[in-house]
Amino acid sequence: MSTMIDLTARLLAYQSGRAIPIRRSSALIADPSPTFAIVPIRMVAEQVVYALAYGDPEGEPEVVLTWNPLDRDASFMEPFAATLDRYLSDCVIAGEMPRIWLAHAAALEVIALLGHRYRTNRSVGPELQRMGAQCRLLAEETTFAGQQIVAIAGSLLASHVATGQSPSEDLHLGALLAWIDPPAGTVVADAAAQAALAPAAAMLDRAADDRVEQLRARVARGRLREPSARVEAEAIIREEALREWALLVRARRAFWGLGLTQGTELTKLTAESFKRVAWQIDRNYGNPARPRSLAQRLDELTYAKELTAYADVADDPINRAAALNAGRVLDAVVFQRDQPRRGFNPCTLTLETRQNALRIRPGTQLQLRGSRVFGRITEVREVNAGQATQLTLVVTNGVRNPQLPTPGQRTEWMEPEPADLRYQKRQVYERMAASADPRVFGDTLPLSRPQPIDDDLATIARRLRR
Template identity: 30%
Template sequence: MSTLRALAKAQAVAAGVAQPVATVRHLHLSERPLVLVPLAMAGEANAPLAALVGAAPDETRLLIVPQPRNRDQRFAFAAELAAIVLPYLDAHRGVSEAVPIDRGKDVRYRYVDAPQLLVPNPAGITFLRLLGRSTRFRRPDGEYPVHPSVPLLGRWLTFFAERAEHPGSAALVAMTEALTLHWATGQSAVEDLHLPALLGWIDPPPGLTGAEAAARAEDPSVCPPAGPATDPDFDNRVLAPAITAYAEAEDDPVARAAAYGELERLLRDQLMPTWELMWRGVGLLRALPAGARVAGRWDGDKDAFTGYAEHVDAGGGPQPRRDGAVAAAVRLHRLERALASYAVQRAYDDPLVMAEHRLTGEAFVADVTLADPKRVDDSGKRPVLRPRIQVVTTEPVLVPVGATLYSPARPTQKARVVFVTPAADGKTEVVLELAGGMGRGLTAPPGTVPEVGERLCWTTLSDAFMPAGNFPAAEETPWTHGGPPAAAVAAADSEPTGAGSGDGDPSEEWS
C-alpha cells in the first residue's frame, strides 16, 4: 500500500466516508455496458446456478439452472447466456473506422466501438474465465453435442478474461476494482472485495457513516453476497430445499413449474440487490471526468476486439488450454509493457496519482523563474535549438545531473538536468535544457518553451513508445523452451480434443 493511500484510508476512518484518490476516471465506461451478475453453486466446481444480465438498469434477464449438477441444464444455461452476449457483441460490429498507420502512408480498419462487460468483483471475472474454458472446446455434434453458440460463447468469454489481465483494459471490469481505483475506504483490501460494503463507505445512506453502512452490508439477509459465491445459510435453509423440491417434482408438470417459479423468485431476490449496486457504481464512476489518456487505452480494446472478431470470422481455432513457452514469454512481456505504460499514463492524467511519485522522488513541481527560448547549441556538426530554463522548487530533488525529465504538460519534450543548486529557504534551483516538441527550426514556436511564471511538474516517468522484445519462433527454440520433440507433437496432435474420461465424455474443466 502506498503512503498516500494509507493516509487516505486513515482520513476515511476519521471522516466516516471514503476519500477520493483520483481526480479523474481512469477507465472507459460504455454508454451501454453489459452487466453480468453470476452465481455459482457451492460445493460444485464453478457450476453455474444463476445470472442476472442486461445492458440497462431496467433490462434485466434472469437465467437459472434448477439443478446445477445436471450437465444438460448447465449447457442449456450457457446457450441462454450466449443468446444474450453474442447479439450484444455483434451490435458493436456494424461500423468501422480507418486508422492511419506507417506515419500516414497506409490505413487499417477497426470497429468504432467495442463491447464492455461489468461484473461485481474479481471472482466474477474468474467465473467467466472458467466458464469460457469449459465451453470453448465443446462441439455441436458427436456424442455429447451442445448448441452451436456455446463454444463460440466460450471463446469470447476467454477473450474477455484475457483482456481483463491487460493493464488499463476496460473490456471486462470488476466493479470493486474500478471503485477502489478511485476511492480509499476505512476497511481492509479484502473487505473492499465485498461490493455492498465498499459502496457503503463510498456512498453511505443518509444518517449512516461508512463504517456503519459497511457493517450493515455484512448481514446477508440485508445485503446478499455479490456473487458468485452464495451465503451458506441461504444455501442450507432456502436453496437446497427448493432444488430438492424441483428434482422431486420431475413427474408432475404442475408441481415442477411451481418449484421452478419458486427457485426463480429466490434467486432473483439474491441477485437484484447486487444488480442495483452495480448500476449505482456505474453512476458514481460516470460522474468523474475521464482522464485524457483513457480514450487511447480504449482504442487498444477496440483493436483487440476487431482482431479477435476477424480471427473468429476467418475460422480460427479456440484459444489453447495453455500457452507454450515462447507464447507465454511474449504475453508476459506485452503485459509488463502495458503495466509500465498504464502507470505513467495514470500519473500524467491525475495530479493525485503523480503525488505518489513526488513522495518517492520520481517527480517534483517547480516554478519557472528564468527562460532562454532562443538558445542554440552549435557545438555539434550543425546548430540545434536547445532552450534552457531555470525552475525553483521547495520539494526534494533526487534526480542527478544528466538525468532526463519529462513534463505531463509537454509529454513529447525532454529536459536534461544541467545544474542542481540548493538555494535559501529550503529551495532548490534546477537548470534544464530542452529538446524535442519545438519543431525542426532554430526558433521555438510560441508555447513550446515554458515561460517565466509557469508552474510545472517534472518527472522521470516517460510515456514514450517502448519497442517490443525479440522472441524466437517456437521451432527455433530447444524443447525445454517451447520446441517439443517431434514425437511429443505427433502424440499431442493425435489425442482427441477434450478427451479426459474413460467413458468418452469430454472433460468438463469448470474449475
Template identity: 30%
Template sequence: MSTLTALARAQALAAGVAQPIATVRHLHLSQRPLVFVPLTMAGEANAPLAALVGTDPDHPKLLIVAQPRNRDQRFAFAAELASILVAYVDGHCGVSETVDGGRGKDPRQRYLDAPQILVPNPAGISFVRLFGRSTRFRRTDGDYPVHPSVPLLGRWLTFFAERAEHPGSSALLAMTEALTLHWATGQSAMEDQNLAALLGWLDPPPGLTGPQAAARAEDPATWPPAGPVTDPGFDNERLAPAIAAYQAALDDEGARLLAYAELERLLRDQLEPTWRLMWRGVAKLRELTPGARVEGRWVADRDAFTGYAEYVQSGESYPQPRRDGAVAAAQRLDRLERAQASYAAQRAYDDPLVMADHRLTGEAFAGVVTMAKPDRVDDTGKRPVLRPRIMVLAEDPVALAPGAAVYSPARSAQKATVVFVTPTDGSRTEVVLELSGGMGRSLTAPPGSVPEVGERVTYTTLNDTYRPGAALPTREETPWTHGGPPPEYTPSEQDAAEDWS
C-alpha cells in the same frame, strides 16, 4: 498501498465517508454496458448456478441451472447466456471507421465502439475466465454435442478475460476495483471486495455513516454476497432443500414447475440486491469526468475487439489454446509490462492526485521555473542543435542524479535531462534541466515549447512514449532450453477436459 492512499483511508475513517484518491475517471464507461452477475454452486468448481445479465437496469434477464451437477443443464445455461452476450457483442460489429495502418501498411477498419462487460468483483472475472475455458473447446458434433453458440461464447469470454489482464483496458471491469481506483474507504482492502460494504462507504444512506452502512451490508440476509460464491447459510437452509425438491419432482410435471418457480424466486432474491448495487456503482463512476488519455486506451480496446471479431467472423478461427508456448508467453508478458508502464504514466499525467503519489516516492517533482534560456544551442557535436535549459525551484526533495531523463505532462513529447541538482535552504531544490524534442527542427524554439519564467511545471521519470517490443525469437526459433518449436496447435478432446466437467 501508496502513502496518499493510506492517508485517505485514515481520513475516511475519521470522516465516516470514503475519500477521493483521483480527480478524474481513469477508465472508460460505456453508454450501454452489459452487467453480468454470476453465481456458482458451492462445492462444485465453477459450476454455474444462476446469473442476472443485461443492459437495462430495470429489466435484467435471470438465468438459472436447477441442477448444477447436471451437464446438460449447465450447457443449456451456457447456450442461453450466449444468446444474450454474443448478440450484445455482434451489436458492436456494424459501423466501422477507416484508420491509418501505420508504418507503410494499408488503411484498416476499426469498429466505432466495443462491448464492455461489468462484473461485481475480481472473482467474477475469474468466473468469466474459467467458464470461457470450459466452454470454448466443446464440440458441436459427435459424443455429447453442445449448441453451436456454446464454444463461440467460450471464445468471447476468453477474449474478455485476457483483455482484463491488460493494464488500462476497460473491456471487462470488476466494479469493486473500478470504485477503489477512485475512492478510499476506512476499511481494509479485503473488506472492499464486498460491493455492498464498499458502496456503504461511498454513498451511505441518510442518517448513517460509512462504517454503519458497511456493517449493515455484512448481513447476508439483507445484502447477499456479490458472488460468484453464495452464502453458506443460504446454501444449507434454503438452496439445498429447493434443489432437492426440484430433483424429487422430476417425474411430476406440475410439481417440477412449482419447484422450478421456487428456485427462480430464491435465486432472484440473491442476485437482485447485487444487480442494484452494480448500477449504483455505474452512476457513481459517471459522476467523474474521464481523464484525457482514457479515450486513447479505449481505442486500443476497440482495436483488439475489431481484430478478434474479424478473426471469429473468418470462420477459420480455433479456440485460444489452454497454454501459451514459450515464445507466445514471453511476448504476452512483454506486452503487459509495456502496457503497465504506459498506464502508470498516463494516469499520473491525467491526474494531479496520482502524480502527487509519485512526487512522494521521488519519481516526480513540481515547482516554478526561475530561469530559462530558450535560445541555447549546443554546437559540440557534428552540427549545432537547439538545447534550451531551464532552472526549476522544486518544492519536493529531488533524488534524481544528473543525466536522469524526466518528462512533463504538459509537454509529453519533450525530454528533459537533469544537469544539476542543488539543494537550497529548507526543503526546496534547484534543478537545471536541458530540453530536447518537441521544438521542431530549427534553431529557434516555437513560442510555448519552452517553459517560461514563472510557469509552474511538473517533471517525472514516468514516460508514455512508444516502447518497442523486446527482441524475442520467432515461434519456429524457440530454443531447445524452452522445449524447441512447439507443434502446430489443433484443438483436441483433451482440451475440453476439466475437473468440473
C-alpha cells in the same frame, strides 16, 4: 498508494463518516452506448452456474437459470450466449468499444470459469463454445493494466475512494457502498456491517441456498413432485439474481456519481483495449505456450502496465503529487532559456527546483506534462547554499512547440510516455524463430565465449550517457 497514505485516508474517512475520494480523475473512460452488464449466480461447492442476469444496466435484465445445475445441461445459457455474441460483434463491426460491467471479482471468476469450461467443450453446441471463447477473452483482458473493456464495480470503487473500514471489508460491495452513500440516521459502520450480512459474491443467500437444496433433496427422495419444486426453486434463484443485479446497478451509479474527470490519456488505454479485443473476437486462441508467443504476451502486459502508470501520473493530480513526493515528478521554474534561433535547435532550459526528493541524474529523459516537449538532463547542481537545485535540460523534441516554456514559468516534468517497441520486438522474435537460436529454442545453453573489452566500465558508462 503507500501504506501511510492509505491509513491516513481511512482515518479521515472514519472521522467524516463517509468515503473520501483518493483520485480526482477516473481510471475508466465514460460508458459507451449501449453498455452490457452480467450478473452470474453460482453453486459454491460445485462452481457451476445457477443463473445469469444480463442486459443494459439502465434497463431491466434478462435472466436465464436452472434449478439443478448438477445435471450438466447448459442449454439454458444459449440465450445469454447469443445476446453476448451479438453485443460484442456489433461493437467491433461499428468500431466502438464494448463495455462489460461486473459487480465484483467473484463475478469475474465465474466468467473465467465459463470460458475455461465451454471454450473447447465438444459436448455443447457452437453457440456455447463461442460464449466460452468470448468469456475467456474478457477474463484475459482484465490481466492487462488500464484495460477499459471489463469494468468491475467493486474494484473500481475501492481504487477511487477510501473508507473507514479495513481493505478486507472493502471487498464486500454492499459494505463498500454503505460508506460511499451512508444511510441517513444510521452510523455508517453499523450500516456497513449490516450490509455485509447479505452475500455479494455471485452466490445465493444462505437461506435461499438451503431451501433450493432442500427442494432438490425432496424430489430425489420422491417426497415432492418435480414441477412444483422447480417453480419454487426458480423463483428463489431469480430473486437472488435480481438482488445482485440491483447491487451492480447501484455500484455503477455510485462510481459515476463520484464526479471524476476524464483524463486525455484514457483515449490511449481505450485504443489499446479495443485493438486487443477486436483482433480476437472472432478467434478462439489458447494460452500462449511457445517462446515467441510467451514473449509477445509479456511485451503486451509490460507495455500496458507502463502506459497505465504514465496515464495515472499525467491525468490525476493526487497521483502526481505522490509521484512528486517520491521524486519521480519534477516541479521547477524555468530560470533561463537559451535558444539562439527561435524555433530551432539548440535549445537549453535551466530549471530551478526546491523539492526535497529528486531522483534525477545527468542523462535522465523528461517530458513536459501535457505537451510533446521532451528533453534530457545534462547537469544537476546545488545553488543558494544547497537550498535549491538547478538542472540543465537540453530540449530534444518540441523546440517549435507553442508549449515550450519561457523564463519564469512554473513547469511539471515527468518520465516520458513509454515507447511502443512491440513491433520491433516481434521482428526480433521472427528472426530468432527463423534461425532457431539455441539460446531460446535449444535444450541446453551453448558454451560462452567472452568478448574482449577494450575500455573500462567507467568509459563505457560515460559513452552510454551521451
